[in-house]
Amino acid sequence: MKPDDFEYLARLLRRRSGIVLGQPRPAHIENRLAPVMRRFGFKDVGALVAELRHGRDALARAATEALTTNESSFFRDRAAFDLFRDRVLPAIVERRAGTKRLRLWCAACAAGQEAYSIAMMLDDLKLPQKGWSVDLIATDINSEMIARAEQGLYSHFEVQRGLPIRRLVDHFLQEGQNWRISEPLRRMVTFRPFNLLDSFGWLDDLDVVFCRNVLMYLDPKAKAGVLDKIAEVLVPDGYLLLGPVETPTGLSAAFAAVAGAPGLYSPRVDEGPALARVARR
């Protein structure tokens, strides 16, 4: 791959998604773009980039999606899910006991493993059976990943990384060598393709936002923008969960770390977008 083509792809990805491509790894990039080249009939990356320079939106969208990272597993970073079960859920459920309404957003769900992990934890509490209305929204920039997530079909290898065997038996049905998420859990999650650089206008009154292992790939401006927009759509007593190497420090004043809970943040109600939001109410 020509350095010039790499630079073009890096600029495209950053402009469309805020993602920083990092060090040039031609084989890696060519591998990721291979399905796009097949689909659109290009023999190599050079030909694909030449066409991208003509400004074809569908091709640019497909190339952007192909270059995103989709690494995920069930209950990835166990400590974060322990925190969700032991600190976040009890607090939120207690605070919402009056309305019996919960809204959660999984902001970059890849093939759905994180969203379904959250769904399993919600199912443990049997909230719907107790009359609760639970909205679990899961989004990802990659529409192919969203299609996979909606299918809820996982390989033998995927279900053995992070998923306790009892949960596999309880929540999946075997289909040959693969395993499909059970219908009740699939129905708990609403999947939708969504670019975090776009307006969050359709999201509001969220109690919990999972935005884990996403900011780490974004440039500083995109990180700050995403954090401020999350603060706008999170309720003042809601929670934000970030990945283990992610922090709002230095990017957004809208969040404060929750003491003794690494990766867990709550909106600051005394400043920033959260204050503006409270003031609007």
Next chain:
Amino acid sequence: MKSCLVVDDSRVIRKVACRILSDLGFQTAEAEDGITALESCRAHMPEMILLDWSMPNMTGIEFLRALRRERAGEKPIVVFCTTENDTAHITEALSAGANEYIMKPFDREIIQAKLVEVGLA
């Protein structure tokens, strides 16, 4: 050092599993069937047992039931590692006292993930 007994009638599987577990800090021992495994456990009860299902002389599930009746036989964490990959077998294993279940084929990442599940990572 944590100890693991690898029980499988395939010498190749035992070798591969032992190598992965050694890399992950386990002291390993091998047995080729349930009877040999039970004798090994009576001599030295390991912290973990990686257990195949279909083996000659005594199957994995027969071994597990016998193990759990032994003195201190409730202590080892038992992880099935087998090609019996259907829900009925998994449920039967859990009912008999298995702690986790690996569906073959497996790789290092799966073993590592299962060690996290059983608290031995």
